[in-house]
Amino acid sequence: MSTLISKLLNPGSRSQELRLIARNLLQLYKENRKNPSKHVVIFLLSLFSSTTVAVIYTLNKVISDIRDKRDSRPLYKRSSSTILKNGARELFIPYKNRQKRVIIQPTEPELYEKDKFKYKNFAKNIKTEEDHDKIFSSKFLNQLIIIWQILIPKVNDKNSIFLITQFFFLILRTWLSLLIAKLDGQIVKDIIGGKFRKFLRDLAYWFLMAVPASYTNSAIKYLVKKLSVNFRTNLTRYVHDMYLDPRMVYYKVMFNDQSIKDIDNFITTDINRFCNSICSLFSNIGKPMIDLVFFAVYLRDNLGTAGITGIFVNYFISAYILKRNTPPFGKLTKEKSALEGEYYNDHLNLITNSEEIAFYNGTNLEKIKINEIYDKMMNHVFKVNRIKVAYNVLEDYILKYTWSALGYLYASIPIFIISVKDDVKKSTEDRNMRQFIVNKRLMLNMADAGSRLMYSIKDISKLTGYTDRVFTLLTVLHQVHDGDFQFGSEDWNENIKGAIQYHYNGLRFEKINVIIPTINGGEGTKLINELDINLKQHESILILGMNGCGKTSIERILAGLWPLYHGLISKPNDDDIIYLPQKAYFSNGTLRDQLIYPMSHSEMLNEGKTDQDLIRILKEVRLEYLLDRDVGLNYLNSIHDWKDVLSGGEKQRVQFARILFKNPKFVVLDEATNAISSDIEAYLFDLLRKKNFAFITLSHRPLLIKYHDYLLEIHQDGNWSLETLGSDAAIISIEKEIKEIEDKLKDVDSQEDRKIQLENLLDGIQPKKLLSDQIAEID
CATH class of the missing domain: 3.40.50.300 (P-loop containing nucleotide triphosphate hydrolases)
Incomplete structure (x- = not known):
């Protein structure tokens, strides 16, 4: 191999070696033309599926553009909205050199009346247990199930298709990782054995496999972002239809719960964070879980049942230790969001009432208030960071180093335990070397999957905080939107008699x-x-x-x-x-x-x-x-x-x-x-x-x-x-009013005299004494 590299670096012989490589690649193509390798088949299938998806996307875009041009209006007209006969809202959004027509279907009026009972029953049935920081607590799961019906309102919803597609790509990525691990072991074996032709073949397979692998990773990232946007759209529209309802919920909500004063922060920031968190969590948990299942099934043939059992026992012990030492991230995240909302509202108050504050010269007081909430927010952030330090040390030690060392241990089990005969020692060494590389890579992948699964504990804790915030928002909106809303009261059943x-x-x-x-x-x-x-x-x-x-x-x-x-x-x-x-x-x-x-x-x-x-x-x-x-x-x-x-x-x-x-x-x-x-x-x-x-x-x-x-x-x-x-x-x-004014005017002269007397007293001038008083003093 060193001789080959030195020849390739020599300008005189580089052209001959390049021709040799080209002949070898051509020969590999001829050998695999009739019986192509599964790696080539995977590449071709991925290329065909990618092309099919691209063609469908292009056709859909062309049809959509034709429809938009048919229904569009000139750009110089102001964007507006119109209520159609079926109750849908017609919008015209500036798009390129025209205005694109968008139809927003109305929300069924009965939907909110049906949904409000879910929140009423939840408020009645949930116990006052402090379990909002427990992983998969009953309160968290019940809240998530209720919100999930807004994110995916029906089984055949487009978001269901996106979820199924994402699940398919997660399985595909795991399967490709398994194939790449095997190919990695084969390449190392070719390099150490000096098998140049097989090395070139496996290297070509590597580049072919990189295409579907890269495509799969990009597709998963796209689906996560697409789902997040769709979830946020559904949830925001659901909230807006209640919040901006003719029942004027946006006004009445101030009478319900003073803890939701920063409702703008709930609607904008918390909904966005919740949607991003739940979509990322699905990928962050789904991929490691699939990896663990696939890699465990494959490694069971190599490591045996005892080895796989030891791996999962290690996972459960690690999870127990980390869970016992996990800080209350859900509660801390919820408090952080509340402080951020209060800080935002103070700035908004300063902007809204800037002129009045300037007239009163209230700059110093407003500065004290804003600095106070800012310091409170930053102290909370520093507190969270301090809490994370000790936890991150324990987390990194267990997930990065302990698991990696145990990975080497489990990967070496087949080599140290299985005995071989002397006449097949050389072939066994080659097999062990290749198998160790594959096992090592899969063990590291399993360790990475397990660590990402453990890291997700923090993500789940944060999601509980975001879920609780969003659920609180929905509960308050349903209370206010209810026809029997009792201003200032949390009782859903008290009736207004008027x-x-x-x-x-x-x-x-x-x-x-x-x-x-x-x-x-x-x-x-x-x-x-x-x-x-x-x-x-x-x-x-x-x-x-x-x-x-x-x-x-x-x-x-x-x-x-x-x-x-x-x-x-x-x-x-x-x-x-x-x-x-x-x-x-x-x-x-x-x-x-x-x-x-x-x-x-x-x-x-x-x-x-x-x-x-x-x-x-x-x-x-x-x-x-x-x-x-x-x-x-x-x-x-x-x-x-x-x-x-x-x-x-x-x-x-x-x-x-x-x-x-x-x-x-x-x-x-x-x-x-x-x-x-x-x-x-x-x-x-x-x-x-x-x-x-x-x-x-x-x-x-x-x-x-x-x-x-x-x-x-x-x-x-x-x-x-x-x-x-x-x-x-x-x-x-x-x-009568004129007479009252005249009476006040009559008293103006005496009030002016009194004003002069008071000013003289302030200036140190004694008032002049009456003549009778002066005569009395002389006598």
Whole structure:
């Protein structure tokens, strides 16, 4: 062999040796043409299957592109979504030079009603055992089984096909590893025996085997990532359909469990980590398990039953030792995720309220809060790292070194125990050498499989933490989504006694109690006692009261944000009511999007409305000058940060524009004109009355009574008074307010004198004494 290598390195003889190698390879091809080796067959089958998969994938992509081009729309149109007749959502996503059509099928309404009982029964049946860190604990398995029905909702789901395909490739990779181990022993035997032709043949087989082996590894990695994406898609869509349900779960969830304040972190980070963890775990456990089975069956013929038994006894002892010394990784992972979510929320709060914090000069306090949670999070990370040190030492010693040494021991059993005759000593030595190489490689592969299986203990512990987080999220969402959701209470069975009647031509409150949602339910803090109102069509009412008396709470109950614990509300359909909250909301988008919110552009066009209608509405609320800030009508398509571009009064007038665009039967105004000048305010209320809107105004300003038909005053003790307003009552109320202001103005002079006296005292100037006091001192 050394002579051959020296010749190959010699430039003079290199061409002759290359021709010799080429002749030998050609001769090997001729010898195997009629009876090809199984390695060649494996290579050809792999190449054929790869080509078949590539052709199918290409054809599917071509058909999909043709369908997309047929259903696509030009790129210059804004991406939008439309609800189809069957309830599916049609999306157009920018893709290359066009927009790709995507159909999202609706979630069955009955699905959540059926699934909620799984979570209710789980909460009832699960014992309060601290087993969330036990491998394959009953709590962990039950949670995983329930979530699994979301990941793979039916047997013939595409994810089932991906799982079966991944299992096939895992078996194929193990089988190829077994063949490569045999080929490795044969190559070593050829090198030591100086059999150059067989060495070249086996080396050629090695390169042929590398093709299906590489393809198999890539396919497994692809399937793991594909499954992870599909699992995350199913789980996220399931969560989104509940979280963004018309029952406004995204709002009500704050009343359920304060431990899930960072729900955004649950939905984004924890779901992603859970899906990646469970898909990786399937590959990390499936491959070692298959390796152990295949290699054990093969080694049993070489090592015997005693050798295989010793190997598995070693595995069980190692697993027991590692399990006894495994830290609570599941609990630590769950705590880490919670701290990361809290740290994220503090930064989000700083971004959301940056202007207010800057005005208050609260930088130092916010810095202390963020540094505090950051230090807490980092201390937890350092704690986890310290815990891992001792465990990693024990783990590496057992899995890397002990198992490798035992692998040599078990691989040498056939050589040291089996005796041979002298006349076949040489052939036996060759066989032993080859067999030892094969056994050694398989033993090392088994040791690697066993070590990866043991390493998976940590992965399983982490998965228990992610599973518990995701299951907690799903449980809370089902509790809030339930029609009998008890605000602030974990009891699924307590009923709310109040009732709401829809499709009523007007508005009627019958003995409703306004109660703050808490864990106490109907026994909580009562803001208003047995309120009675009967408002007919086209009538308006002004609700007056001090801050905190419960005015906005009435709006929350009417909109379904808060529960109605007692009484009856009769109101129009929800689509016929529009609510204007105290803080105007503006989405990311164009001016058109702000005016038609929450409708999309395509939905506006479907209703037969155009930009000319929006221009007319802008003129009606006296905002037509906004169109002159840019280039005419194109300003409707301009994208700005509208909450910063518009002033407070402009924001409130945009809300009135939304009223005119939607044209509802009923309007609820919560301090909707407190940033508007008095002349524009009068104009807007007259506009509402002119268009015959029925509206409720929540305010603390008595001057607004002249625009309403009724006045409801809420007192601090929860009592109330209702009166019908006429012109005389309005005038009397205004005169009363004017008199109160005049009385305050009369006292201005005395207050100014007192102010001067206090300033003199602060400056050390004694006040001048009266003349009578000076005469008394002289006497």
